[in-house]
Amino acid sequence: MTPDALHRTHLTALVTGEVETASKLRQQFQARDHGIAAEHLRAAVAVVLEYRFGPGAGLGAGPIDYERLGAFMTELRQAGRGAVPPPDHLAVEAVTRALYGEPHLTEPLSEQRRNQAHYAALAYELRRHEWLSANPEHLVHYARKRMTTWILGRPEE
Amino acid sequence: MTNEADMESDMAPAENSALFRAHATARLTGDTVETERLAAAIGDEQCMHHLLFTLTLFSQFVFEELGYEPDPADLAALTKRLHDKHYPPENQFEALRAEAMARAVTGESGLLNEIPHTEQAAYMWAVIDELADKTMTEAELAERFQLAEEARAEMLSEAFESTALSPRRPKAAQADEAAESSGVGETGGPVQYAPEQHAPAQEGADA
Numbered sequence: 001m002t003p004d005a006l007h008r009t010h011l012t013a014l015v016t017g018e019v020e021t022a023s024k025l026r027q028q029f030q031a032r033d034h035g036i037a038a039e040h041l042r043a044a045v046a047v048v049l050e051y052r053f054g055p056g057a058g059l060g061a062g063p064i065d066y067e068r069l070g071a072f073m074t075e076l077r078q079a080g081r082g083a084v085p086p087p088d089h090l091a092v093e094a095v096t097r098a099l100y101g102e103p104h105l106t107e108p109l110s111e112q113r114r115n116q117a118h119y120a121a122l123a124y125e126l127r128r129h130e131w132l133s134a135n136p137e138h139l140v141h142y143a144r145k146r147m148t149t150w151i152l153g154r155p156e157e
Numbered sequence: 158m159t160n161e162a163d164m165e166s167d168m169a170p171a172e173n174s175a176l177f178r179a180h181a182t183a184r185l186t187g188d189t190v191e192t193e194r195l196a197a198a199i200g201d202e203q204c205m206h207h208l209l210f211t212l213t214l215f216s217q218f219v220f221e222e223l224g225y226e227p228d229p230a231d232l233a234a235l236t237k238r239l240h241d242k243h244y245p246p247e248n249q250f251e252a253l254r255a256e257a258m259a260r261a262v263t264g265e266s267g268l269l270n271e272i273p274h275t276e277q278a279a280y281m282w283a284v285i286d287e288l289a290d291k292t293m294t295e296a297e298l299a300e301r302f303q304l305a306e307e308a309r310a311e312m313l314s315e316a317f318e319s320t321a322l323s324p325r326r327p328k329a330a331q332a333d334e335a336a337e338s339s340g341v342g343e344t345g346g347p348v349q350y351a352p353e354q355h356a357p358a359q360e361g362a363d364a
Contacts, residue, residue: 066229066230088271089271090253090272097233104237104240104244104252108250108251
């Protein structure tokens, strides 16, 4: 599998909730792949959060609508009640606001905490919008476009 | 043991108060040597009183500088300043946790369950340092401390009254007391941790 296909397949597995598959694919990762996979995940989160917080996530939009953010966090906390270990909701708030003009909020977070927070946000939004999880290709496509823009500074031709 | 329990329901002993005030003064005036010396003098048995002193002093600053319902944009700006000030050198500093402490005393008290307890005092001091006017006179400081101590005494008496341990009181007596104590807050604002109108606190507490 080419590195490109590997990351596409890995992100697809995350989107469809196939954690075992995702975990197996990660065994093929080279050192640098972990960072690339983290960026794919962040891009997917940017795409899904735009349905809630508006366009431009990770592209310079912001500040976030704090009222909507409050509603999002309340939903997440209700969904995560009683979970062991307790979910790191503040980290989810950090990654969310980071995509809307407050990137400094994620600077102190380890890559692992960032990934977990991104995954929590993604998984919650996928459960909430069934049409998103029903069309993983759509989401993966747009996530990869978002990454291209981040890397090249513009969309692919 | 019974003596200690009795003391906790009273106003803090005077020597606690003097020590906490001296420590806070040193902290607020940037005297790090004196701050460390006094911090070391605060014994294990005083921890609860000191935590409450810090929490109520912190609340005073948050209420005065940001209001009872802080504007999220003001909070975000504060958080950015704190990040820029503390993050690179003390790289465990999570500015969002400092912001969350301020939100915890202004209606989102459930956040106290999400910020590690061992870090809460440090984040409160970081916020106080940022909000405090460094040119405060001794008299102004003394007024802050007085308000903080009154708020603490009020919180303690409320806490004891709300437990199943305390004997039931007739409703009229409670109403009288509430009327009395509300007078206290009028100069500096009611530091009551706004228990009733902010129901989310209760939801989070027993999760």
